[in-house]
Amino acid sequence: MSSLNIIVIGGGAAGFFGAITAAETYPNATVTLLEKNRTVLNKVRISGGGRCNVTHACFDNRQLVKFYPRGEKPLRALLTQFDTTATVKWFEQRGVSLKTEADGRMFPESNTSDTIVDCLLTTARRSGIQVRTSCGVASIRQSASAQWLVDLLTNETIVADRLLIATGGYPQLTSYDWLPAQSEPLSAPVPSLFTFNVPDSYLIPLAGVAVPDAKVYVLGTKQEQRGPVLVTHWGFSGPAVLRLSAWAARELADKNYNFTLRINWTPDLNDNTLRNKLQDFRQQNGRKQVVSQNPFGLPSRLWQAFATEAGISDSQRWADLPAKLLNRLSERVINSQFQVSGKTTFKDEFVTCGGISLDGLNPQTLESKSQPGVYFAGEVLDIDGITGGFNFQNAWTTGYVAGLNIGK
Known part of the structure; x- marks a missing residue:
């Protein structure tokens, strides 16, 4: 499928992980990542006091899911495709070693989030992903040929065969209005953490x-x-x-x-x-x-x-x-x-309870049941963990699963 156009909306942890996985799994596809802010991976950069709490040293998936107030059941299935062990291995294969602290939190050995940011940016660049910043999305609609038309706030329209939505959590229901019409059921968002x-x-x-x-x-x-x-x-x-x-x-x-x-x-x-x-x-x-x-x-x-x-x-x-x-x-x-x-609520550490209901998605691929070709990952989903690296693990896991399946 040499002409497959994949657009990823959201330049955070889940968006980058999904884009990278898609680009590496489908090397003939064109992968473009859109971020509304001027910079990407902002939450990665500031999390854990600027050290980036990448994940948690819990390698038993049955135990790991207990740290998620919402999303335990769907995560069980998703972690069979990409879990904590896979996360540690993924970063190590790209030259980033992680260390475990006494409370189980895992950080880069460098003790700076720049290591994680640089790793994701470098890998995206090597994978040929086009990263576009200051690219907010106004709306998404479907064309007569079943492609997706992504209207940007700059009045530009981009055409996509597949979409991965990884925009993070929103504080209120109206914030989801730009999603495609007839979209997935929503669980009303409220703050967590x-x-x-x-x-x-x-x-x-x-x-x-x-x-x-x-x-x-x-x-x-x-x-x-x-x-x-x-x-x-x-x-x-x-x-x-x-x-x-x-x-x-x-x-x-x-x-x-x-x-x-x-x-x-x-x-x-x-x-x-x-x-x-x-x-x-x-x-x-x-x-x-x-x-x-x-x-x-x-x-x-x-x-x-x-x-x-x-x-x-x-x-x-x-x-x-x-x-x-x-x-x-x-x-x-x-x-x-x-x-x-x-x-x-510390704005930069904001975590949302609620979001896209998992009931409306294929539990193995995170593709929309009602709108084939649209995938979701990260905190935009109704999955959230407590502090300690669990929300990033959700981002890596769901980003990977969506990216792995988006080109099929």
């Missing part, structure tokens, strides 16, 4: 204090997560909070991001075991001041804030601590409650 705003929190002066292991809950739901929690200038962040925001994305959107957050700062203890531990500590440290003696290994500033909030003075000794204040203190430790009003 965001931090919680608690403007009235008495902990805000402690911004920067982190607890390595806490449990966070959304009261009134079954949603809970455990892990590091960070106190911020606006409320709470950290892996446990971000994971909670992902798994509870739809419920929190329904609540308009106004809800009660409960935090257990000592998740291995329940109400009874915590009170017993406090009583034992009081007996053994009776002469010591409560604010300076912390039985749980919590950050000292956090402990002092709990004591102050419970009404305990700086001079109060453990031996003289009334039961009422002891109960208040234990409540702050195991059952802190904060009124969340709003979220903070």
